[in-house]
Amino acid sequence: xxxxxxxxxxxxxxxxxxxxxxxxxxxxxxxxxxxxxxxxxxxxxxxxxxxxxxxxxxxxxxxxxxxxxxxxxxxxxxxxxxxxxxxxxxxxxxxxxxxxxxxxxxxxxxxxxxxxxxxxxxxxxxxxxxxxxxxxxxxxxxxxxxxxxxxxxxxxxxxxxxxxxxxxxxxxxxxxxxxxxxxxxxxxxxxxxxxxxxxxxxxxxxxxxxxxxxxxxxxxxxxxxxxxxxxxxxxxxxxxxxxxxxxxxxxxxxxxxxxxxxxxxxxxxxxxxxxxxxxxxxxxxxxxxxxxxxxxxxxxxxxxxxxxxxxxxxxxxxxxxxxxxxxxxxxxxxxxxxxxxxxxxxxxxxxxxxxxxxxxxxxxxxxxxxxxxxxxxxxxxxxxxxxxxxxxxxxxxxxxxxxxxxxxxxxxxxxxxxxxxxxxxxxxxxxxxxxxxxxxxxxxxxxxxxxxxxxxxxxxxxxxxxxxxxxxxxxxxxxxxxxxxxxxxxxxxxxxxxxxxxxxxxxxxxxxxxxxxxxxxxx
Numbered sequence: 001x002x003x004x005x006x007x008x009x010x011x012x013x014x015x016x017x018x019x020x021x022x023x024x025x026x027x028x029x030x031x032x033x034x035x036x037x038x039x040x041x042x043x044x045x046x047x048x049x050x051x052x053x054x055x056x057x058x059x060x061x062x063x064x065x066x067x068x069x070x071x072x073x074x075x076x077x078x079x080x081x082x083x084x085x086x087x088x089x090x091x092x093x094x095x096x097x098x099x100x101x102x103x104x105x106x107x108x109x110x111x112x113x114x115x116x117x118x119x120x121x122x123x124x125x126x127x128x129x130x131x132x133x134x135x136x137x138x139x140x141x142x143x144x145x146x147x148x149x150x151x152x153x154x155x156x157x158x159x160x161x162x163x164x165x166x167x168x169x170x171x172x173x174x175x176x177x178x179x180x181x182x183x184x185x186x187x188x189x190x191x192x193x194x195x196x197x198x199x200x201x202x203x204x205x206x207x208x209x210x211x212x213x214x215x216x217x218x219x220x221x222x223x224x225x226x227x228x229x230x231x232x233x234x235x236x237x238x239x240x241x242x243x244x245x246x247x248x249x250x251x252x253x254x255x256x257x258x259x260x261x262x263x264x265x266x267x268x269x270x271x272x273x274x275x276x277x278x279x280x281x282x283x284x285x286x287x288x289x290x291x292x293x294x295x296x297x298x299x300x301x302x303x304x305x306x307x308x309x310x311x312x313x314x315x316x317x318x319x320x321x322x323x324x325x326x327x328x329x330x331x332x333x334x335x336x337x338x339x340x341x342x343x344x345x346x347x348x349x350x351x352x353x354x355x356x357x358x359x360x361x362x363x364x365x366x367x368x369x370x371x372x373x374x375x376x377x378x379x380x381x382x383x384x385x386x387x388x389x390x391x392x393x394x395x396x397x398x399x400x401x402x403x404x405x406x407x408x409x410x411x412x413x414x415x416x417x418x419x420x421x422x423x424x425x426x427x428x429x430x431x432x433x434x435x436x437x438x439x440x441x442x443x444x445x446x447x448x449x450x451x452x453x454x455x456x457x458x459x460x461x462x463x464x465x466x467x468x469x470x471x472x473x474x475x476x477x478x479x480x481x482x483x484x485x486x487x488x489x490x491x492x493x494x495x496x497x498x499x500x501x502x503x504x505x506x507x508x509x510x511x512x513x514x515x516x517x518x519x520x521x522x523x
Contacts, residue, residue, distance in 0.1 A: 048100050051415040055102065057093030058084055065095025067238040074229070074504035075512050077236050078397065078425075085426035091412055097238045100418040101400075105426035107433065107454035109409050113420050114456070114464030116407050120145070123400035123419045128234045128241075131259045132227045134319065136327030137469065145466065151314050152324065152469060155305040161473055162373045163299050164205045168480035169370045171200045174214045175481065176488050183521055187494055190344050190517040194481075195337035201477060202333040206325055207269045208301040220265065223258040224334055228508060230255045262326060270303065270321045277307050302328055328470075335395045336474050338508060340481055341515035342393045343386055345501070346440055347486070348493035348517055353442065354486070357382050358522075361483045368487075371480045379479050384442035386478055390460040392440065392498060397425035397509045399462060424459050425509070433457050438498045489519040 058066050069080045081103075084092060090109060091102035104110055113119045126139045133139055137148055175197040182188045196213040199220055203209045211218055230251050234240040246252050303325055310316035316324075347354040364378045365371065399422040407414045414420060429437045433453060434444065443449065461468040468474075494516045495501050502512040 045417070047415055048417055051413060051418070052093050052095070052100055055091060055093035055412055056088040057095075058087075060095040063097070064238060065097055065099075067096055069094075070096065070236045070238075074232060075502060078503055078505045078509075081398070081423070082426060082429075085423050089411075091409065091414065091420070094421070096236075097241070100415075101421050102412075102414050102418060103421040103423050103426075104409075105423040105430065107427065107456040110422055110427065110459065110463065111454070111456040112409055113401065113407065113414070113422060114462065114466070118405040118407050118416070119401045119403055119420060120466055121402040121404055123402045125235045125400055125419075129231050131255060132231065132262060133327045133330060134323030136323040138327050138331065148320075148324065149465075149469070151309055151316075152306070155302055155309075156469055156473060158472070160300060160305070161476055164473070165371065165373045165376070165476065165480060167201055167204045167299070168477050169484060171197050171204070171214070172481045172484035173370070174200070176485055178214050179485070179489060179519055183489070183519055185518075187516050187518050189514040191337060191341045191515040194340045194344075194515075195334065197481065198333045198337040198340070198477070201336075202329055204301075205299075205473075206302040206328050206332065207266070208273070208299070208304060209269050219261070223261050224330055227255065227258045227262065228330070228334070230258075232505060262329075263322065266325045266329065267318070267322045270318055270325060273303055274307050274310075274318065274321070277304070277311065281311065331468070332470060332473070334508060336477050338395055338510060338515075339386070339390060339393070339474070340478055341517075343389045343478070343482055344485075344491050344517050345493050345495060345511075345515060346385065346389050346392075348491035349495055349497075350440055351492075353385060353440070354491060357385055357482070358486050361486055365483065365487070371483050375483075376476055376479050379483060381442065382479055382482060383475070384445040386475065386482075387445045387458070388440060388442045391428045391434070391444070391458060392438075393503070393509055394424045394428055394460045395508050396460070396462070397505050398423050422459075422462075424462075427457065427459065440498065488522060490522055492518045492520070494518075 058069060060066050061068070066084075069084065070077050072080075084094065085103055085105055090106045091104045094101045094103055104113060120142045122139055129139050135141065135144060137145060137152065140148060175193060178193050178197075182193075193214075196218065199213040199218065200211060203211045203213075211220070213220065233251070234246060234255075240246045240249075240251075303321065306314075306316060306321055306324060310321065347357060360379060360381045364375050401420050401422065403414050403416055403418050403420060405416050428434065431437050434457075456463055461471040461474075504510055504512050
């Protein structure tokens with residue numbers, strides 16, 4: 001018995017030794033494999049490292065790069081990005097983890113990038129926006145973007161836009177009524193009121209839906225705002241790029257929740273409108289004379305035009321229609337609300353400029369005539385005020401594109417595999433282009449002054465083939481709204497200088513402390 005026990009003990013020791021040897025061997029193989037993979041990974045990226053070494057930029061730490069510069073609040077992220085842009089010559093090299101970015105803020109360089117076929121693809125950072133807008137125009141891959149853009153552009157023709165002016169004015173008149181609640185009551189956040197007005201406008205013009213956001217409690221604005229805040233946070237917090245980490249956070253659940261609510265809202269409208277159109281077409285085939293019967297004149301919405309184009313051969317699915325409508329809703333509602341709110345703050349800050357705008361509006365409209373299409377072109381000074389506001393407060397402070405092939409600039413080559421950050425805000429505050437850049441001066445946009453500058457010096461709507469599809473829509477809507485409101489109210493603000501307005505970005509530029517305004521009735 002003793003001999004058997006001794007043999008078993010010896011055998012177990014032998015097995016232990018063998019197991020240890022196997023484990024050590026496997027560990028060596030694993031370490032060697034990782035070293036080989038790591039070496040190959042960096043060898044394949046040697047071109048990126050070589051180009052990165054030729055450009056100045058902040059010191060990058062191993063593995064995380066410059067990620068710590070983009071930690072903290074959305075205000076900190078924007079502030080640090082501006083500091084980096086102002087500290088180095090464009091293009092500036094920045095590493096976010098293992099991803100290489102070049103920040104560009106010079107007009108001639110932006111023109112090259114924005115018009116290059118090798119910089120049309122949106123950066124993979126924007127995939128985090130797909131939970132909200134899907135793969136609509138804003139985030140679509142290049143082939144899909146080209147197809148959809150070609151179909152969608154005609155829906156923004158001048159005749160269609162002119163038909164929308166009545167909606168702009170009707171909803172702006174409701175805004176005038178809503179602002180009566182805060183007359184003489186001191187400072188309030190004007191965005192709360194303006195965003196509901198622009199939501200009503202966009203719902204009417206994009207979908208033909210009346211949501212009465214101004215007069216009833218609508219959650220759409222809150223959903224959209226929160227979605228963009230989470231989206232921007234995920235883009236710039238490097239560890240949130242990994243789904244398995246982000247999905248462990250409460251933000252992931254909240255993001256999914258607001259996305260579903262936004263999609264349910266627009267998806268239901270898309271389905272109902274498409275079914276109605278298909279039913280109408282079916283009836284016209286069964287009763288051809290119906291095509292010649294006079295119908296009540298209706299305003300064609302963005303969605304209606306897309307449905308008609310789809311049924312005529314464009315073949316949009318319900319999901320594609322919803323994605324484009326979602327994109328238009330987010331891009332058209334919040335952005336114009338923000339710009340209108342910034343304009344009101346600028347008018348409140350500079351009373352002499354407010355007086356000039358008021359006088360121009362009164363000269364064109366008189367005291368109570370509603371704005372008409374023919375009036376908008378006459379608001380020349382107001383347009384300059386809007387443009388100067390958009391210079392100081394560009395809604396999209398930065399845009400990011402993936403580089404698919406090397407692009408040669410005047411002083412650098414941007415290599416394939418990197419990404420370009422087109423830093424619009426840094427461009428708009430460049431003292432070489434805009435002397436005394438923090439001074440609010442609408443006369444910068446006099447025709448003779450504009451002619452002196454590079455055409456890519458002012459890019460609130462981006463530039464090149466992948467620019468915003470709706471700049472005319474936005475400008476017309478803003479002019480109509482501001483002209484309607486300024487006849488009734490005088491504005492003031494607690495902000496005394498441009499620097500008093502601390503800014504943050506969550507895809508869209510916003511003031512940290514809100515759009516602070518006070519209104520009084522004009523006598």
